[in-house]
Amino acid sequence: MHGYTHKICHFLLGSAFILISSITLAEGANADEPIMAASVPNSCDIFSKLSDGELGVNGTNTILSSNKAYGGSPGLVIVDCAGFVDISISAPAQEEPGTSKTKFPTAGLSATATDATSTFNIQSGTAKKPLPEDYDGQIEVNMTADNQGSTILPGEYNFTVTLTVTSQ
Incomplete structure (x- = not known):
């Protein structure tokens, strides 16, 4: 035993x-729970300019405009955004007209950017505006050069309008 x-x-x-x-x-x-993280920034690409705008003149030769009523046409660009971005548009900048052409007053220069579905409409001289999240579409850029009642001298006129998209 x-x-x-x-x-x-x-x-x-x-x-x-x-x-x-x-x-x-x-x-x-011991156990740990690792955190897997990634940061994907908001971004926006202006993929292509489909067309430059064309300016027509009103019946009294005092306004140049991309308005179809004056024989003009808007500039078109394609934009593809990921996330939230803001859009802004500059007032038209006139190329130096020289001595034999009309120099438009700054107060007479304006531009707008809109999309085909009227999701947004922004005017030059205003604060930036947000685009819808993940916006992907065609933006129409219009402009007007108003000589404020004075006749526009004959000649070629060129303007640049800058469309800017920035991450929020």
Whole structure:
């Protein structure tokens, strides 16, 4: 009987070591939850200028405009945006007219940008406006050069209108 008692003690002592080792190992185990992150910025590309605008003249030769009523046509650009962006448009900048052409007054120069679905309409001289999220479409750029009642001298006239898109 004495042999069994000794074996039982060894068995219990061995079991105690295994139990303590298991508990110690369990307490020593650690887990972590790594965070996987990415930052995708808002962006917008003016992919292509479909066409430059063309200016027509009103019946009294005092206004140049891309308005179809005057024989003009708007400039067209394709824009593709990811996320939220703002749009702004500059007033037309006249190329130096020289001495034999009309220099338009700054107050007579204006431009607008709109899209085909009238989602937005922004005028030069106003604060930037947000485009709809993930906007992808065609933007129409119109302009007017009003000589404020004075006759426009004959000649070629060129203007630049800048359309700007920026991340919010």
